[in-house]
Amino acid sequence: MELLVRRAMRGEADAFIELMEQTKPALLRVAYGYFKADADVADAIGETILNAWEHIGELRKPAYFKTWLTRILINNCNRLLREARRVQPMDELPEPAGVWDSTESNLEFKELIESLPENDRMIFVLHYGEGFTTKEISRTLDIRENTVKSRLRRGRERLRNELLQTI
Amino acid sequence: MKKYGYAPEQLREQLSCTLEEPEVVTMKMKEAYEEIRADENGRNKKRNGRYRQLAGVAAAAAAVAVIAVTPVMAKGIGKAWDAVTAAIFGADGKVQEMHESTGLSQTFETPQGSADAEKNHSEKTDVKTSLPSQTIDGMTVSLKQVLTDGYMLYLSVDVEAPEGIKIDESNVFDRMELLEDGKPCEFGGTYGINACFVEDEYAVSDNHRAYKVVCNADKGIQLDGKRLTLELTDFLIDRGKQEFETAIAGTWALEWDMSAAYRGKTVTIDLKGGKCGAHATLKSVDITPLSYSLYYDYDGTNMELFNDSLWVEFVTKDGRVINERGNQDSLIIGNGGVTGKNQEDELYCSRESFAKILDLDEIAGVRIDGVMYPVK
Numbered sequence: 001m002e003l004l005v006r007r008a009m010r011g012e013a014d015a016f017i018e019l020m021e022q023t024k025p026a027l028l029r030v031a032y033g034y035f036k037a038d039a040d041v042a043d044a045i046g047e048t049i050l051n052a053w054e055h056i057g058e059l060r061k062p063a064y065f066k067t068w069l070t071r072i073l074i075n076n077c078n079r080l081l082r083e084a085r086r087v088q089p090m091d092e093l094p095e096p097a098g099v100w101d102s103t104e105s106n107l108e109f110k111e112l113i114e115s116l117p118e119n120d121r122m123i124f125v126l127h128y129g130e131g132f133t134t135k136e137i138s139r140t141l142d143i144r145e146n147t148v149k150s151r152l153r154r155g156r157e158r159l160r161n162e163l164l165q166t167i
Numbered sequence: 168m169k170k171y172g173y174a175p176e177q178l179r180e181q182l183s184c185t186l187e188e189p190e191v192v193t194m195k196m197k198e199a200y201e202e203i204r205a206d207e208n209g210r211n212k213k214r215n216g217r218y219r220q221l222a223g224v225a226a227a228a229a230a231v232a233v234i235a236v237t238p239v240m241a242k243g244i245g246k247a248w249d250a251v252t253a254a255i256f257g258a259d260g261k262v263q264e265m266h267e268s269t270g271l272s273q274t275f276e277t278p279q280g281s282a283d284a285e286k287n288h289s290e291k292t293d294v295k296t297s298l299p300s301q302t303i304d305g306m307t308v309s310l311k312q313v314l315t316d317g318y319m320l321y322l323s324v325d326v327e328a329p330e331g332i333k334i335d336e337s338n339v340f341d342r343m344e345l346l347e348d349g350k351p352c353e354f355g356g357t358y359g360i361n362a363c364f365v366e367d368e369y370a371v372s373d374n375h376r377a378y379k380v381v382c383n384a385d386k387g388i389q390l391d392g393k394r395l396t397l398e399l400t401d402f403l404i405d406r407g408k409q410e411f412e413t414a415i416a417g418t419w420a421l422e423w424d425m426s427a428a429y430r431g432k433t434v435t436i437d438l439k440g441g442k443c444g445a446h447a448t449l450k451s452v453d454i455t456p457l458s459y460s461l462y463y464d465y466d467g468t469n470m471e472l473f474n475d476s477l478w479v480e481f482v483t484k485d486g487r488v489i490n491e492r493g494n495q496d497s498l499i500i501g502n503g504g505v506t507g508k509n510q511e512d513e514l515y516c517s518r519e520s521f522a523k524i525l526d527l528d529e530i531a532g533v534r535i536d537g538v539m540y541p542v543k
Contacts, residue, residue: 010337013207017200024196028186042195049199053206106186112178128175129182159173 005062016056020049023066026130027073032106033113033125034077044080048073070130071140074122115162120155123148270391271456273313273427275299299397303417305329308399310421311377314524316429316455317389320345320382322397324421326364328374332404332414336364341401341413345382347393352382391428397421431455434533434540450514452479452533454542456525461517480534488534489525 001022007015020027027048031041051072059068113121122141126132127148134152138145172178275298300309307327314321328334343362345352362380370376380397382388397420404414431453439448453460461479480488532541 010339011207013200013203016203020196020200024188025185028188028192029182032186038189038191042189042192045192046195046199049196050202053199053203109181109184109186112181124178125182128178131183156173156175156178159178163173 001065002062005056005059005065009056009059009062011057013053016053019065020052023069026066026070029109029125029129030070030073030122031077032110033121034074034081036110040080044073044077047076047080051076066130067132067136067140070126070132074140115159116155117158120151123151124155127152270427270429271314271316273423273425275310275312275423297423299421299423301419301421303419304415306332306402306415306419308378308419308421310397310423313423313425313427314457315388315390315425315427316431316457318455318460319457320388320390321457322380322382324378324380324397324399326376326378326402327371328402328415330374333373334364334370334376335404336366338364338402338404338414340378340399341403342398343380343400344398346396346398347390349394349396352388352390352395389428390425393425395423395425429455431460432527432542434542436533436535436540438535449479449535452540454481454525454527454530454533456527462514463517464514482531482534482539483529484531489530 001019004015004019004022008019024045027045028041031044035041035044048069052069055072059065113125116124123137126137126140127134132140134145134148137143137148141148172181298309298311300307302308306329307325309325310322311325312323314323326334340362362378365377365379378399398418399421400418401413402415404412432455434452434454436449436451448464448466450462450464453462459479459481482488527542530542532539534540
């Protein structure tokens with residue numbers, strides 16, 4: 001992948017698009033950690049692709065590409081969420097959808113996400129879904145590494161307790 | 168009963184699954200790609216269909232490659248090569264002190280005259296001491312030096328274009344391949360093979376510059392004794408309008424018998440727990456002038472692997488710590504530097520390259536959590 005990144009950094013669209021296709025599964029998982037609606041996921045990913053193309057020449061080290069791209073996506077997701085809240089008055093915000101706006105096969109993933117507290121979702125997605133270290137997560141989300149570790153621990157305990165309650 | 172579990176393995180399986188891509192996402196990505204292609208065309212950076220057609224035509228018409236021997240180089244150029252090599256390998260002249268006897272480097276001799284040239288040309292099978300060199304349409308590409316420590320492979324390539332063709336830092340060869348005994352050499356993993364022309368300050372002249380090729384393998388590569396071939400195809404230049412064109416088509420094939428073979432120094436550690444993390448046992452550290460490798464056993468789960476961290480310091484005899492802290496925050500699963508479990512000794516390996524060539528005689532040892540393990 002590093003060779004593709006280097007070619008993309010030189011402005012080769014083919015290489016950049018191939019990179020996006022290779023990282024698309026990760027982009028989907030991260031975006032669905034923020035949004036339920038497919039359209040919102042699409043907007044976030046679309047903007048991320050364009051932002052990344054515009055700034056890839058500034059990437060310092062090709063090995064950091066995945067964390068760099070993830071950071072862009074997370075920033076876009078947060079921005080879209082803020083914009084949605086700003087545009088609509090609080091009392092007019094739609095009720096959170098009870099059912100995910102997506103295909104059946106994605107439901108298991110999304111049910112798990114739904115069961116996690118909002119603050120913990122991205123930590124779990126990045127750690128267990130994308131293989132980020134706690135250090136990388138702390139940098140990507142701008143939170144202390146100890147906070148990442150404790151949230152992972154408490155999140156697992158919460159899931160365990162919920163599971164035991166259903167038995 | 169809910170479908171998900173809470174154990175790390177279950178969480179990983181569920182959160183790393185491949186999600187089905189909704190049509191709206193596909194369409195949005197496609198729109199973005201179209202915009203990118205339009206932007207690239209607008210910037211005139213694209214190697215477009217027109218270029219590919221040109222390359223095809225040019226390749227078909229390319230002259231038959233001839234193994235040529237580069238004539239004797241002037242002393243001035245020789246001096247420039249010292250600086251170029253230093254630029255390529257980050258050594259302050261120290262690389263010149265590394266003799267072939269150490270196995271770290273292999274330098275190809277420049278023929279001293281026509282007699283040597285004829286001898287080298289006739290003894291094509293013995294390329295060990297001959298300068299691997301090839302000229303196509305007036306462009307001469309020669310392999311000057313090889314550095315390897317068994318994990319990293321650096322190739323210093325001299326490129327001299329015909330008069331009138333200027334070589335810039337942004338120029339490239341369209342394709343590059345390293346063959347081992349005629350078959351593609353596998354540099355898999357994160358890094359593969361990368362190359363670039365050196366900066367302007369190290370250019371010999373407008374049409375004469377070094378090309379640095381770096382090969383990085385996830386696992387140790389033992390190439391000594393092998394017949395290697397570096398193939399560089401189609402020299403591309405930027406005409407000044409952000410448009411890449413094939414300036415000279417063809418494949419330069421540089422062939423040599425690899426004699427460089429370096430074995431690093433091994434420091435036995437055998438440290439479990441503590442700063443290694445609850446589940447890791449750091450067995451040993453290999454250090455070479457180019458890179459270091461950490462070998463460890465791990466008895467935790469795959470996901471706990473991510474949480475453990477170890478700070479290993481490489482300390483000089485005058486007490487300096489040479490490795491930058493930011494380059495190694497975690498022993499395990501760093502920035503793509505960890506291999507899987509080796510089937511033979513069942514150890515994991517984490518490897519990083521140094522920013523410049525080290526003089527191992529200056530290294531006192533490896534320090535972990537305040538305890539020094541000397542390099543002998």
